[in-house]
Amino acid sequence: MNWNEEVQKDLSQVNVATLGKVGVLLGGKSGERDISLMSGKGVLDALISKGVNAHAFDPGQQAITELAVQKFDRVFIALHGRYGEDGTMQGFLEQMNLPYTGSGVLASALAIDKQATKRLWSSFNLATPRFAMLxxxxxxxxxxxxxxxxxxxxxxxxxSSLGLSKVTKAEDLPAAYALAAKLDRDVMAEQCIIGEELTCPIVGDGENARALPVIRIVAPDSNYDYHNKYFSDDTKYLCPTGLDLALEAKVQELALSAYRALGCKGWGRADVMIDQKTNQPYLLEMNTAPGMTGHSLVPMAAKAAGVEYADLVLWLLSKAGIHS
Structure with a gap:
């Protein structure tokens, strides 16, 4: 059974009334607040279109304790970055015994920390660029x-590439460090892999997780920055990628291994670079609450697999759970 057939079978058994009152967590307090608001609006509109009793909830403007007051039965996490994708919100929801979408506390905390993620992947012999902390x-x-x-x-x-710099001269490293340090006390320098930029969404849990179609990203001047990710119409997304099928399969297997190593659940998205000299794929990071905007890549890959946006959202919500 392919994933589209699995989704349609699962959705045929979903009674939206049994999902109860659903909170869509959006906005929040991270640097990715604006993108989260866009993701959350898309998710909210999709759920309402499916007849779900869904309501927006912004932890950046509402006390988190209001989640209990409003008596939600489950939540869809459309928060990006810290205070939403980093295990803190997941821990609070665990304490409330409130089912939520996506990965649990530990996987969320690991995945948002690039240093911890890369050390873990390296222990599994999963290729990731060399790095140093600054x-x-x-x-x-x-x-x-x-x-x-x-x-x-x-x-x-x-x-979302916030605070990121590409440095070509050693004397420019201090300024790049200072820029990144404005956003985080921990700053990483990473080997720059030159080549194709890919992303691979993953859905499901454990051995039942599966990789969705790979997307190749072609950004203006090879600069996939904040603007080109979310607001430019010049960035091209190719699915199918046009790459060798064996290489695509290798990327999918690497993404699945990375997802399982972190203990991710529900869904995620692995960002990957292909070294143009060796064709070796390298893992950059894992997103455990991927974007759901009009420019986002998980919905794009899902559509390539035959699953429309609203069905994707409802399916993810139906898988919400407690992970402790």
């Missing part, structure tokens, strides 16, 4: 020598 007194020349130029500098716990 501070204001780092030996910039040694960092450049060890990792090679260019180098990617980014906050360890931010998404």
């Amino acid at each position: 501070n204001a007194n780092s030996d910039w020349q040694k960092i450049a020598q060890d990792l090679g130029l260019p180098i990617i500098v980014k906050p360890a716990r931010e998404g």
